[in-house]
Amino acid sequence: MSTSTVLGMVRHRSARRSLAILSSLLGLYAGAALASEPTVGPVPRASTCLFNDSHFHLTNYVQQGTDVHTYVNAIMGDKICRSTLFGIPLQQTWSYENSGNYAPTYYLQSDAPLYYYSFTDAVIARAYQSLSKEQQARLDPMITGFNPADMYAVDHIRRVLQLFPGVFSGIGEFSIHKEFVSSKVAGETASLTNPALDRILDLAGEVGLAVILHCDIDMPFAKAGQEPVYLSQMKDVLRRHPKTTIIWAHIGLGRVVQPTQSQATSDGAERSPAYMELVEAMLTDPTLSHVYFDISWDEVAKYAVASPESMQRTAAVLNKYPERFLFGTDNVAPADQAAQLRVFNLWAPIWAQLTPEASLKVRRTNYERIFDAARIRVREWERNNVH
Ligand SMILES: [Zn+2]
16 A cells, blocks of 8 residues: 555545554555555565655756656665655756856856756656656655745745645755855845745745755854854744744755864864754754754765764764654765665764664654655645645
């Protein structure tokens, strides 16, 4: 029995009751009942499944990417049970004036601006709709093609839900502060204090859309010993939306927004313990209990496995608060399964230090809990609001 079948069965019941029924039935999802249904490509049994991917880009900065059938059948295969599915909202301009005949595919390959490419949501929706019901049950598509500095962004999100009902589970990954990217976006720069963002997070809470938000916690190459510059603004905006499920991508880190001191002369370890204290303070704050962290991106994995001490610290926090972290790859348009498993395997030394319970939650069941709840709530909103 697929999750979509389960969702169909609980369609006309109240959301609360639906949740209870769903959670009791979900045990069947990855088990023999699902595997016995006719399908294209392998459908994993729970035992072969390494993880669910909470952070996955099907397409790149020029809207090119992996064929969705290849993604489900060959890349997820029997190793990845479920996955989020989104493109990238920002398109890199190919400016002839800037790079001539060189066609940039990444934001670091050109000085030309990025702009919001809303058509990405239609591309993702159509890709999802081209799949069988069994394949669809393994994916959670996300809306990304809106400008978070635009008070009209909510209208875009509503319009996508109305045009493609039955498809989306959430919004994001979208970015507020992102090293090298924010300053390249054409038009007004997004900010945590812009009411346009509050409107987006309000709508997500109302509809039940899960949110994946990228916001660097700090400026690039920040000095050690100072509070990260965006931390208090970020906490404030999160606290203003307690009814919205928000996943803070990459625990707020970036390529040069590091948990460690970034000056080449430092020993690189000074800020690490302090950083985990900041994260732990958020995890124990009852006003932030709706906030989760994804540990996606190989850049984040590098910090976590940098030294025996960093591994120990990371594992300790994951073991202590296992409900609050989700694994994801943050891969962009991967060519094959090896690319997905490479990011997962970077974490091997930390997986080895987790309790079986914590490991299962971070790799799989937190994803299932958050995105199953989102699916139920968004479908219910669509029934009441899409005519
Ligand atoms: Zn990402």
